[in-house]
Amino acid sequence: MNVAFYAPFKPLDHPAPSGDRTIGRELAAALAGEGLSVMTPSRFRSRWFSARPALWLAVPAARRQALRAAREADVKAWLTYHAYYKSPDVIGPYVAGRLGIPYVIFQGIYSTKQRRSLKTRLGFECNRRSLLAARLVFSNRRLDAENLRRLLPEDRIVYVRPGIDADAFAFDAAARRGLRREWNVGPTPVVVTAAMFRNDVKAVSLAYLFSRLGELARQGLPFFLVVAGDGEMRGQLAALAERELPGRHRFLGLVPREELAAVYAAGDVFAFPGIRESLGMVYLEAQAAGLPVAALADGGVPEVVASGRTGLLTPPGDDAAYRQALATLLGDRELRRTMGEAAAASVRADHDRTRNYGAVAGVLRRLAGGG
Numbered sequence: 001m002n003v004a005f006y007a008p009f010k011p012l013d014h015p016a017p018s019g020d021r022t023i024g025r026e027l028a029a030a031l032a033g034e035g036l037s038v039m040t041p042s043r044f045r046s047r048w049f050s051a052r053p054a055l056w057l058a059v060p061a062a063r064r065q066a067l068r069a070a071r072e073a074d075v076k077a078w079l080t081y082h083a084y085y086k087s088p089d090v091i092g093p094y095v096a097g098r099l100g101i102p103y104v105i106f107q108g109i110y111s112t113k114q115r116r117s118l119k120t121r122l123g124f125e126c127n128r129r130s131l132l133a134a135r136l137v138f139s140n141r142r143l144d145a146e147n148l149r150r151l152l153p154e155d156r157i158v159y160v161r162p163g164i165d166a167d168a169f170a171f172d173a174a175a176r177r178g179l180r181r182e183w184n185v186g187p188t189p190v191v192v193t194a195a196m197f198r199n200d201v202k203a204v205s206l207a208y209l210f211s212r213l214g215e216l217a218r219q220g221l222p223f224f225l226v227v228a229g230d231g232e233m234r235g236q237l238a239a240l241a242e243r244e245l246p247g248r249h250r251f252l253g254l255v256p257r258e259e260l261a262a263v264y265a266a267g268d269v270f271a272f273p274g275i276r277e278s279l280g281m282v283y284l285e286a287q288a289a290g291l292p293v294a295a296l297a298d299g300g301v302p303e304v305v306a307s308g309r310t311g312l313l314t315p316p317g318d319d320a321a322y323r324q325a326l327a328t329l330l331g332d333r334e335l336r337r338t339m340g341e342a343a344a345a346s347v348r349a350d351h352d353r354t355r356n357y358g359a360v361a362g363v364l365r366r367l368a369g370g371g
Contacts, residue, residue, distance in 0.1 A: 001035075001036055001076050001077070001364070001368060002036075002037045002073050002074055002075045003031060003036050003037065003038050003039070003075060003076065003077050003079055004040075004041040004066075004069075004070045004073070004075040004077070004078045004079065004092075004095070005028055005038045005039065005040060005041075005079050005081065006040070006041055006042055006066070006078065006079070006080045006081070006089065006091060006092055007024050007080075007081045007082060008044065008045065008046040008047075008080065008082070008088065008089050008090075009045070009046075009047055009082045009083075009084075009086070010024075010045065010082075011043050011045070012024045012025050012028060012040075016196070017196060017257065018196065019278065019279060019281045019282070020107075022164075022257065022281045023082075023107070023140070023162060023281060024082065026163060026164055026281075026353050026357065027081060027106060027360070029165070030163070030353045030354055030357030030358060030360070031079075031357065031360065031361050033354060033358075034354075034358050034361035035361075036361055036364065036365075039069070039070075039073045039075065041066040041070045041073070041075070041078075041091075041095065042062055042065060042069070042091050044058070044062035044065075044066070044091055045087070046087045046088055046089070046090055046123075046126075047086060047087045048086060048087075048123075049087065049088055049090070049122065049123045049126065050085070050119060050120050050121065050122040050123040050124075051119060059090050059091075063090075063094045063095065066091050066095050067094070067095045067098055067099070070095050070099060075099070075101060076101055076369075077101055077102045077103075077104065077364045077367060078092050078096040078099075078101055078102070078103045078104065079104050079105075079106060079360075079364065080103070080104070080105045080106070080108075080130070080134075081106045081107060082106070082107045083105050083107070083108050083109070083130055084108070084109035084110075084111065084127055085109075085114040085120050085123040085124040085127045086120075086123060087123075088124075088126035088127035088130055089105070089126075089127070089130040090126050090130070092105075092133075093129065093130050093134075096133075097133075101368065102135045102364070102367035102368055103133055103134050103135060104134055104135055104136050104137070104138070104363070104364060104367065105130065105131065105136075105137045105138065106137075106140075106160075106360065107139065107141075107144070108127075108130075108131050108137040108138070108139065108148065109139075109144050109147070109148075110127070110128070110131060110144075110147045110148050110151050111124070111147065112124075112147075112150065128151065131148070131152065132151070132152070134152075134156070135156070136156055136157075136158055136363060136367070137152060137156060137158070138158045138159075138160050139157065139158070139159050139160070140159075140160050140161065140162045140279065141278070141279060141300045141303060142159060142303060145157055158359075158363070160356050160357070160359065161303075161351055161356050162279055162284065162304065162351060162356070163351045163352055163354075163355070163356035163357055164281065164284045164288065164347070164351060164353050165353050165354075166288040166344075166348045166351070166352060166353075168258070168261060168288075169260070169261045169285045169286075169288035169289045170261070170288065170289065170344075171265050171289050171290045171344070172261060172262055172265040173265070175261070175262035175265045175266065176265040176266045178266075179262060179263065179265075179266035180266050183224065183226065183266070185224045188222050188224050189222065189224070189268040189269065189330045189336075190223070190224050190225075190226055190266060190267045190268050190269075191213065191223055191225045191226070191267065191268070191269050191270075191326070192226050192228070192263060192266070192267030192268075192269070192270050192271070192286065193206065193209060193225070193226070193227055193228070193229075193270070193271050193272050194227075194228040194229055194255070194260060194263070194270075194272065194282045194286075195229045195272060195282070196229055196230070196231045197229055197230055197231030197232060197233040197234050197237055198231050198232065198233065199232055199233050201275045201277070202231075202233075203231075203233040203237060205272060205274060205275045205277075206227070206229075206233075206272075207237065207240055208275065209271055209272065209273055210237070210240050210241050211240075211244060212319065212322055212323045212326060213225060213244065213245060213271075213326065214244025214245055215323055216326060216327055216330070217244070217245055217248060219327075221327060221330060221331065222330075223248070224248055224249070224250070225241070225245055225248060225249040225250070226249070226263065227241070227249065227250070227251045227252065228252045228253075228254075228255040228260060228263055229252075229253075229254060230254040234251075238251060260285060261285075261289055264285065264288075264289035264290075264291055265289055265290075267286075267289075267291055268291070268329075268330075268336055269291060269292055269293075269294060269326070269329045269330060269336065270283070270287070270291040270292070270293050270294070270311075271293070271294040271295070271326060272293075272295060273295055273296045273322065274295045274296055274299060274301045275296060275298055275299075275316065276298060276299050277295075277296075277298060277299040277300060278299055278300050279299075279300040279303065279304060280299075280300065280301055280304060283295065283301065283304045283305050283311075284304050284347055286343075287304075287305070287310055287311070287340075287343035287344060288343075288344055288347040288348070289344070290340040290341065290343060290344045291343065292311045292312070292329055292335070292336050292339035292340050292343055293310065293311030293312070293313075293343065294311060294312050294322070294325045294326050294329055295312075295314075296313060296314055296315070296316045296322065297313040297314065297315060297316065298316045301313060304351070306342075306346060309342050309346070310342050310343035311329075311339060311343065312325035312328060312329060313325075
């Protein structure tokens with residue numbers, strides 16, 4: 001069965017790594033693994049739709065192009081990934097309606113506060129209409145699912161836990177030995193963190209981590225920090241790391257996702273505070289590799305990290321608590337081992353891509369009348 005897969009926020013082949021791109025790719029791969037033929041009907045990006053009149057004018061042509069592509073591919077269902085007020089789907093409902101096929105959204109988000117501002121009202125209204133047009137809306141965050149209940153009946157909302165290919169991040173002993181030898185860290189506990197160095201909460205989270213680790217370094221706690229990522233804030237973050245952790249850190253630059261498993265394997269703790277983090281797929285990746293997590297109980301992080309079992313989560317804003325969580329994991333090898341094993345098992349039990357997203361494929365087939 002052919003399925004139109006449309007991502008209004010960012011195409012799946014966009015060069016900039018991000019959590020939303022990772023989720024979209026995992027979803028598309030899982031659908032293909034279930035025997036669906038996934039095609040891209042449009043590359044129209046509606047990001048910041050409310051504030052960009054040029055996008056409004058481009059909608060009719062984008063709709064015609066998408067309709068033509070979907071019709072030629074004989075798609076039986078339309079799936080839009082990641083639609084919200086910043087990047088509403090103004091293509092899918094039109095095409096699905098013209099073709100008479102089911103329209104479904106994965107990771108649909110509904111935030112009523114956006115209707116109060118002239119800067120976001122148009123995007124809010126377009127997003128609201130697409131949500132109302134959907135036969136089903138899948139949500140991979142419990143808070144988002146709860147917010148959707150203010151607009152949609154319960155039987156049109158489905159919660160699906162985020163999933164990854166856990167085997168792709170399985171622990172690699174040879175990679176661990178090789179990288180630790182290259183880094184010359186010996187038996188010193190290694191803290192791994194990974195993020196894009198964007199000038200937003202990503203950089204804020206990294207700076208927060210560097211500061212807390214700096215406090216532990218000044219207390220004499222042994223550890224070494226390895227940072228995977230790159231971006232516009234690299235200069236500022238590198239300078240901060242040099243101030244806080246002189247001689248105790250290494251920046252790897254941008255590491256392709258398929259090579260991150262080796263980096264995780266070489267670590268002992270995965271630490272990324274995750275200030276206002278939506279979900280954070282890196283937490284699942286690191287846990288799949290057997291790393292315990294130190295993060296904040298903020299945003300969607302508690303949905304992918306079980307505090308006290310697969311890692312330690314602390315209240316946002318409590319610097320001392322987060323510093324202590326880091327110290328606890330760094331100072332207790334047996335705790336790291338126990339939590340790391342639980343983390344790997346948890347990802348395979350609760351966040352398996354094939355099992356979680358395979359259910360989406362089944363729903364699409366049922367709605368399209370294909371079983």
